[in-house]
Amino acid sequence: MTWLLLAEAGVPEGGLFDLDATLPLMAVQVVLLTFLLNALFFRPVGKVVEDREGFISTSRADAKQKLAQVERLEADLAEQLKGARQAVQSVIVDAEKEVDGLYRQALAQAEAEANRTKEESRRGIEAERESARAQLKGKVDQLSTTIIDRLLAA
């Protein structure tokens, strides 16, 4: 390891606070290391991390936009559904009303028919009764004249 001992005779005393050419050379070395690490570490890693951050934020914005769209569509569909429900309800009500009307109409018709028949038969009966009474009255008259004739003849 003697090759490492480059300095010849007249080596400085040394000591803890021995400042010498090590200082500027070390400074240059640190500056060089800064450029090296910038090229090998900070720039590539920073690029990857920032690319990912950009990707995440754009994906997020994208997802947000899509979510808003979905919500809009959902509201739209809900509105449509509500309209359809109302239409169905009105159709049902209409149909019920119609059926009710038809029923009432048929009922009234049937009632009227029945009344008419009743009236007709009542009138028939009345007429028959009248005619029977008239007939009976004729016969009574005939009989009474016969009785009177016989009594007078006797």
Next chain:
Amino acid sequence: MALMPLSLPFAKLEVGHHLYWQIGDLYLHGQVFLSSWILIGILLAFVLVGTRGMKRDPIGLQNLMEFLWDFIRDLARDQIGEKYYRDWLPFIGTLFLFIFVSNWGGALIPWKIIELPEGELGAPTADINTTVAMALLVTLAYFYAGLSRKGLRFFELYVEPTPIMLPFKIIEEFTKPLSLSFRLFGNILADELAVGVLVYLVPLIVPLPVMLLGLFTSAIQALIFATLAAFYIGEGLHEAH
């Protein structure tokens, strides 16, 4: 050092010994560079493996990488603000990662296996040169950030909220790097010394709690350094109302 038993090479304490390299008239602390190269190599290898074939859906090491990046980004963003943190993220992150790897590497890697002719390998942050270098870089970054954004109006900061603050603000410019560098240096060196002394006295088990505590403080120091650096830069960029 003659009292030290030669049979225990792992428990030798050395402070202030450096492996000197000479370039022209300049001297360098070789052990600091050797260990920092090894640690930077480990860090780069880790980063290279972790960032290979990254996908949008993370798997395996990529998760750890992203966690780390996220952590550093939060740190920078909290201190510097949403508008400018991007420019300074690599610097703050590099400070954090380098200090963290240095601190933990210095504590976890058995450096003593590699024997040096002089000095010893260890955490690069236990050398005052490294911490002062990084603290001065932070100060430079602070001035650069402020001046490039606000021009000379940057210096209005010194007289806000009242001109009475001027001397304190000027003193602060010196104390900032001083406290940054000495805090890190002191903590890491003290941790290494405490562990070293304990290992020297009782080689088994007893140093373990101190070692764990050392790992904890090491991580905290990295966080503190990076947070303060980000805070100073954020202060330089701060909008005057």
